Amino acid sequence: MSDARAGQRGYILALLLGMATVMGILLLKAIPTVRSEVQRDAEEELIFRGESLAKGIRLYRARTGAYPMELEDLLKQRPAVVRRLYRDPLNPTGEWDLVTAVQPGPGGDTRGLPIVGVRSRVGLDAFKSYQGKTLTSDWVFSAADDLLGVPGGAGAGAPGQMPGAGGYSDATKGGGTSSPDPDKK
Secondary structure: OOHHHHHHHHHHHHHHHHHHHHHHHHHHHHHHHHHHHHHHHHHHHHHHHHHHHHHHHHHHHHHHHHOOOOHHHHHOOOOOOOOOOOOOOOOOOEEEEEEEEOOOOOOOOOOOEEEEEEEOOOOOOEEEEEEEEEHHHHOEEEOOOHHHHOOOOOOOOOOOOOOOOOOOOOOHOOOOOOOOOOOOO
16 A cells, blocks of 8 residues: 555544544533423423313312312312323422422321322422422412412412413513413413
8 A cells, every 4th residue: 555545544534533523522512402402391391280280189179179189089080180190290200299288297298188289399490480480399380379378379470360370481581471381472
């Protein structure tokens, strides 16, 4: 093999290594953007699922005159007051932190207590603001805030907003909105 041809192969190899390095750097810059987008989608899904469960709890109470003792009770009611028991999209186990009508005992056990709402067990700094709170574990999706003084849910929200719609705003868009649906501005 000639020396000129071997030198060409060396340049091509150096060029390929340089291109791979540049592509790696660009990928590293894109990862935080992708991670942020995934979290924003999960936050929107958390709001949808939490408000759906709170609405189901309100309907259950309107039909039975009592709050459910378990989330599964929402499916046992005929016709069902929720389509399905949504899982917490931020929690890998999918379990919600239950908001009850009375304070849980010293061990924090909520079994057998009337459920008035749910909240996420995962406390992330959110891109969105819900009811003026930016920590996801502070977002309470409640069916009875005006009745029991539980923050979040039916009575919370901006003036002129329909009761029970919650208070949603997108902190990333500046100013935010008070619409429960981010697509309806």
